[in-house]
Amino acid sequence: MTPPDLAPHPPLLIVLNAGSGSGEAARTRDIIATGCAAVQRDFQIYEVDGPNRLQACAREAVERAREMRGVVVAAGGDGTINAVAQAALNSGCAFGVLPQGTFNYFSRTHGIPPDTGEALQVLLNENPRAVQVGMVNEKVFLVNASLGLYAKLLEDREAFKAQYGRHRWVAFWSGLVTVLRGVRPWYLHMSWHGKQRDIRTQTLFVANNSLQMHQVGLAEADAPEQGQLAAIALKPQSAFAMLGLLARGALGRLGDADSVLSFSFESMSVRPMRGRGRVKVATDGEINWLDMPLDFRVAPQPLWLLRPDVAPELEATRQ
The missing domain is CATH 3.40.50.10330 (Probable inorganic polyphosphate/atp-NAD kinase; domain 1)
Structure with a gap:
């Protein structure tokens, strides 16, 4: 290079x-x-x-x-x-x-x-x-890309900030409200490195930022330093259990939770198992409408x- x-x-x-x-x-x-x-x-x-x-x-x-x-x-x-x-x-x-x-x-x-x-x-x-x-379809992401609950958290956070100002406590409060409201689970088919998996999840989060992953305690935190991205999916659970996951993340122990699936990859295809031809995907905090399937990959x-x-x-x- x-x-x-x-x-x-x-x-x-x-x-x-x-x-x-x-x-x-x-x-x-x-x-x-x-x-x-x-x-x-x-x-x-x-x-x-x-x-x-x-x-x-x-x-x-x-x-x-x-x-x-x-x-x-x-x-x-x-x-x-x-x-x-x-x-x-x-x-x-x-x-x-x-x-x-x-x-x-x-x-x-x-x-x-x-x-x-x-x-x-x-x-x-x-x-x-x-x-x-990182790329998802043709969109760049430097920090992360996500769909489901995390994308909803970001969308709600911007609405709260527009009303109450750009402060960390506003971001925290809006996140708490979104988690308590909950979101519908997604049924996704994922394929990467010759592997395939069907999952039911409230959010799929693809990370390209070592600092963010280290802070929440993911084993794949150094994936970006090794030419890879990291996928994190959360199993559907109650709002109370989700608050427990947020607490684990704040303590740097998210990767220890049984309800968290995570792995690293260079490219991955994600498609819905039912409906939803276009979906909201957050890339570095900005919401975009993208066509399924979603192709996540490291940019060449x-x-x-x-x-x-x-x-x-x-x-x-x-x-």
Whole structure:
């Protein structure tokens, strides 16, 4: 694998989602301008000023980065990062992140600081390194993809945040309400590595993020470091039992539960055993309608991310 051919002092083409995080877009612009001016680095900001502008801004930034041999940068939460990564994958561009979201699993896994000024220094001083990308049908996911209960949790979480604000306690409360309401189980046929299995599950979760998996205690946590994804399916159970699983996850012991099926794979096909030709699938927190069957796989090409050589938070979870 050959890294992108960058200019000697590559310009930064930054897609800024003003709606992500605390909404401090002006402060983020000031930090970028001050930091880039200090080292005489060119930059251009593509501000997402509407709900339907993100993909267009991402494509425009990628095209400009290709012309200038620059770096396309996502400044926002996991959804913004996902959209820009979708445009950057296979483009030949290097990719960078200024995390602005609530959980920032992608940036934390790769050692990128949550502070905007510190993250900017990564963009200005680090080299691109290959990072694995997950795919479901033609959609990119960097953290996870899911259907069923987990997708419903994310959908409800966004509705709660729109009403009560983007805070961790809002995410926790919305998740509790969704679990207590429950969802209908899915009947799925899964095939991978020559194996097949029919399951009845409330959620299917496919992970591409070692930090998130280590935190909940899954044996497959290092699958992304080994060129694989991890599938996690939960057997149907009562709301009370589901709350117990959430508690296990919070304590880093989810993998010990008898009601959890998990395994690693490079590619997997999932189809319904009854009905449901199109389904809601969450990719990095964004809800999409996708056609069955769902084909999960590791993308053949990596994303070339500007990141430190060591990710301290991820290393700490392995100790």
